Amino acid sequence: MVTGIGELVTNDPALGPGPLGTLTDAALVVADGAVAWVGPAVAAPDADRRVDLAGRAVVPGFVDSHAHLVFAGDRAAEFSARMTGARYDGGGIASTVAATRAATDAQLRARLRSLVAEMRAQGTTTVEVKSGYGLTVADEARSLRLAAEVTPETTFLGAHVVPPGADRAGYLALVTGPMLAACTPHARWVDVFCEPGSPHAFDGDEARAVLTAGRAAGLELRVHANQLTAGPGVRLAVELGAASADHCTHLTAADVDGLAGGRTVATLLPGVEFSTRSPYPDARRLLSAGVTVALATDCNPGSCYTSSMAFCLALAVREMAMTPAEALWSATAGGAAALRRTDVGHLGVGARADLAVVDAPSWLHLAYRPGVPLARTLELPQA
Ligand code: NIG
Ligand code: FE
Numbered sequence: 001m002v003t004g005i006g007e008l009v010t011n012d013p014a015l016g017p018g019p020l021g022t023l024t025d026a027a028l029v030v031a032d033g034a035v036a037w038v039g040p041a042v043a044a045p046d047a048d049r050r051v052d053l054a055g056r057a058v059v060p061g062f063v064d065s066h067a068h069l070v071f072a073g074d075r076a077a078e079f080s081a082r083m084t085g086a087r088y089d090g091g092g093i094a095s096t097v098a099a100t101r102a103a104t105d106a107q108l109r110a111r112l113r114s115l116v117a118e119m120r121a122q123g124t125t126t127v128e129v130k131s132g133y134g135l136t137v138a139d140e141a142r143s144l145r146l147a148a149e150v151t152p153e154t155t156f157l158g159a160h161v162v163p164p165g166a167d168r169a170g171y172l173a174l175v176t177g178p179m180l181a182a183c184t185p186h187a188r189w190v191d192v193f194c195e196p197g198s199p200h201a202f203d204g205d206e207a208r209a210v211l212t213a214g215r216a217a218g219l220e221l222r223v224h225a226n227q228l229t230a231g232p233g234v235r236l237a238v239e240l241g242a243a244s245a246d247h248c249t250h251l252t253a254a255d256v257d258g259l260a261g262g263r264t265v266a267t268l269l270p271g272v273e274f275s276t277r278s279p280y281p282d283a284r285r286l287l288s289a290g291v292t293v294a295l296a297t298d299c300n301p302g303s304c305y306t307s308s309m310a311f312c313l314a315l316a317v318r319e320m321a322m323t324p325a326e327a328l329w330s331a332t333a334g335g336a337a338a339l340r341r342t343d344v345g346h347l348g349v350g351a352r353a354d355l356a357v358v359d360a361p362s363w364l365h366l367a368y369r370p371g372v373p374l375a376r377t378l379e380l381p382q383a
Pocket of ligand 2: 066
């Protein structure tokens with residue numbers, strides 16, 4: 001039993017007031033890795049083993065529904081150039097592709113595992129991991145094979161960019177044919193970087209071909225949409241019933257209406273705008289229209305190299321005018337919705353016992369004390 005919880009966010013409105021279902025002076029009983037009981041500490045059943053949190057706050061573990069963790073090298077110099085005026089256009093992806101292809105499995109695995117450990121140490125208990133820096137049949141398949149060692153949420157992103165020197169039509173045939181076939185056994189999702197204005201990424205027709213081929217192979221859909229311009233990505237995601245349209249930085253009124261009327265979550269990645277010095281997405285416009293919003297890191301060596309969901313939550317509050325409660329919900333339950341998961345992102349009975357402890361009397365400190373490493377995953381003793 002976990003006891004001494006000063007403030008417990010359950011994200012279950014049946015358990016406490018508001019959408020966060022918050023309890024004070026709470027306890028939570030875990031059995032077989034799941035929440036078996038949750039409520040006021042005074043009403044808690046007896047338990048053999050107790051973990052006393054001495055008044056700290058607990059929230060559902062963060063669900064980081066968008067990350068690119070299989071890569072080698074870094075692009076610190078590209079970041080530095082952006083901070084003195086260079087624009088982000090995805091062109092730097094090619095250098096990560098070269099470094100990734102040259103790396104051994106052991107090197108890629110070590111980096112991947114260290115990033116997942118870094119995330120876990122900061123309260124992230126579910127993470128999605130994309131391929132997309134291999135861009136050959138063998139390199140994409142190995143990226144996903146490695147990703148599947150650390151998470152069931154694996155995403156085939158062979159359609160990240162057209163590799164340097166490749167013929168566009170030929171590469172699209174490869175991605176939708178032999179590469180897809182080699183990657184499907186290791187992937188749950190298919191994704192595409194839909195950005196018609198970029199010479200590197202894919203236009204609406206190309207993205208549709210990637211997504212429909214992925215779906216025919218049994219994968220579920222997510223889309224890198226409307227990051228650099230108000231292109232067709234969001235409309236396509238909604239039309240095809242993708243689980244999530246990610247970035248959503250540049251939206252038309254029709255995009256917002258489509259998201260509001262469909263079942264596609266809008267995943268906002270404010271660490272990208274921070275790290276590319278770009279205008280932030282209009283989260284309030286989406287929330288006012290009734291769109292389900294998720295927050296994720298997009299952790300990758302190019303557009304945003306943070307692993308901290310707490311940092312993204314603080315950015316969402318300060319830079320996108322989300323309330324702290326909206327931002328916490330989006331970083332937990334919103335991420336779960338973006339992954340179509342009902343077992344994570346909340347702490348109702350039956351949920352996975354994925355708990356993040358906040359070393360503060362209130363979860364509000366996540367936004368109130370930006371940059372301070374207050375959140376950590378609670379590692380429970382094995383039964
Ligand atoms: O989500 N936009 C495309 N892909 C990544 C960035 C990849 C990179 O720059 O290495 C993103 O921002
Ligand atoms: Fe991304």
